[in-house]
Amino acid sequence: MNSMSSESTDKQAEVKANPKASIFDGWNAPPNLVTYSRIVLVIIFLVLDVMAGEWGADNLTLRWVAAVLFIIAASTDKIDGWMARKYNQVTEMGKLMDPIADKLLTCGAMIVCSVFGELGWWVTALFLIREIGITVMRFFVMERPGGKVIAAAWPGKLKTVFQCVGLSMLLLPMWTLDNSATTPMWLTGYYFLTYTIIYVALVLCLYSGGVYLYNTFVAPKKAEQ
Template sequence: MNTMDENTMDKQSSPKSSLFDGWNAPPNLVTYSRIVLVVFFLTLDILAGAWGENNLTMRWVAAVLFIIAASTDKIDGWMARKYNQVTEMGKLMDPIADKLLTCGAMIVCSAFGELGWWVTILFLIREIGITVMRFFVMERPGGKVIAAAWPGKLKTVFQCVGLSMLLLPFWSLGNGQATPFWMTAYYFLTYAIIYVALVLCLYSGAVYLYNTFVAPKRK
C-alpha cells in the first residue's frame, strides 16, 4: 500500500466534524444563557407597555436586561477565541441569539408604535434570509457555517446601541413638562443610529450573498 492509499484511508476513516461537537463548551453556554435573557427581556418589555406607560420600572429593567444580553455577545466570542473553543455550534448559535434579541425587540417596538414597521420588516427579511442561507450552506457537501463578517458585526453594534437608547425610558425624566431640547436631540440620535444599522444590515446581507454564491465560482 502506497502513501497515497494510506492518506486516502485516513481521510475516509476520520469522523466528519459534527455541528454538535463542543456544544457544551463554556462560550456556547454563555450564548445559551443570552437566549434565556431574551425570553425574560421580551416578557418584561411587553408587560411594561408602549414606552413603559403600563409599568415604568418594568421598562427600565427590560432595557437593562437587553443591554446585558447584548453585551455578553462579546464575552462568548472572546472566550471562544482565547481558549481555542470556536465550534460550528457556536458560529451558528451566536448570530441566532443576536437575531432573537434584536429582532424580538424591534417587533415589540414596532407593535407599540415606537419604531416604523418598514424598518423592522427590512431587518427581518435580511436576518431570516441569511439564517436560512446558513442552513442551506451547511447541507451542501463539505458545507460549513458561515461566520459573521465585519459589516454584519458592525451592524449588530449599531443596532444594539440604537435599540438600547430607544428602550431606556428617558422620556419619563421630563416630568410631564414640554419636551426639552436634550430629549429631542437624544431621540434624533437614537433613530439615526438605528437607520445606520439598517444600511449596514442591507449591505452586510449583500456581502454574505456574494461570498456564498458568487465568490466561490470566481476561484
Template structure:
C-alpha cells in the first residue's frame, strides 16, 4: 500500500515540463496579473482607467486560450495527471476570480456570483473525487460548453470600461443596450451553469448506478 501511494505521488509530477503544462502555467500567471490589475483599477475602472482596459484585454486573452493546453495535450499525446489537475484550476481561477471581484466592486449581484461558485467549485471537487476513487469522469455536455461561452463573453463585456467612451452628461442609447446585453449574457450563463450542473450530477450518480446494475446483471 505504501508503494502504491508513493507511486501516485511521484506520477503527479511526471511531465511537469510538457509544453501543454507550460501553457497552463502561463495562463495561471496571466490570470493572476489580470486580477491584480482589475483590483487596482477599482470599481468600473474609476481609480485607473488604463489598468481596467489592460485587465479586460488580459481576461479576453486568457478566456480565448483556455482550450489550447488541453488541445495540445490530446493532439500530441502529452496528457499528464498534473495537467488534468491544473487545467480546470486555471479556468475556474479566471472566471470565479472575475465574478468575485465584480461583486466586491458592486458591478454584479452577490447572489449571481454565489450561485456560480457553488456550481463551479462543487462540480470541480466532484470531478477530482470521481478520479480519486477510480471512477470515470463524465465529459462536459453542450449546456456546459455553451455556459462557458456566455459566461466569458458576458464577463468580458462587463470588464471593458465602455462607459469611458461617452464624454456626455446623459447616458446614450447604445450604452444602455450594451449593458443590458452584458447582464443578459451573464444571466443566461447562470441558467446554463445550473442546468449543466444538474445534468452532470444526474449522469454521475444515476448513470453510475445504471452501469453498476448492468454489471451485476451480467455477472
C-alpha cells in the first residue's frame, strides 16, 4: 500500500516538474508565421483555381497562376520546419499547424479537381478520410495526460512529396502547349505519369496512416510491457 502511495507521489512530482507545454506557447515564432503565410497562400490558390474553371476553361491565365501558386506553396513546405530546427524554435503549435497547412493545400486542390472532373472522387475521398482522421487523432493525443503532438513520419512526408508533384502536374494546363487535332503521345504519357504519381501517393497515404495509428496506440503499450 505504501509503495503504491509512494509511486503516485513520484508521478505527481514528475508532472509538476515537467508541466505539459501549452499548444499556444511560441505561437508567434518566425517559423509559425511562415506557416500562417502558407495558409493564406493556399486560400488565394483555391480561389483562383475555382475561378479558372474546369481545366482552365473559364480563364486559362488564372489556371496557370493557380498552378504556379500551388507549386510555390508546396515548395515552401520545408522552410518553416527548417527554420524551427535551425533556430531551436520547434513548438507544439508548429508541429500541429505545419501538417494542417499541407493538408489544406493538397486536400483543397484535390476537392476542386474532383468537382471539375479532373480526378476521381474515390481517390479524393480516401485521402480525406485518412487526413481528417489523423488530424482529429492529433487533437485527441494532445488532450491526453502528457500528450504531445506526434510529428509526421517518413512515409507521410514521402506521401506529401508524391502528392504535391502529382497535383502540380495535374494543375498545369499542359494540353494548351499543343494545338494539333489529335492528342500527341507526349501528352498522353504526361497525364499517365501524373495519375500514376497520385496513385502512388494514395498508397503511401494509407500506409503512413497505419504507421501513425501503430505509433500512437500500439507502440506505447508494447513499451510499457
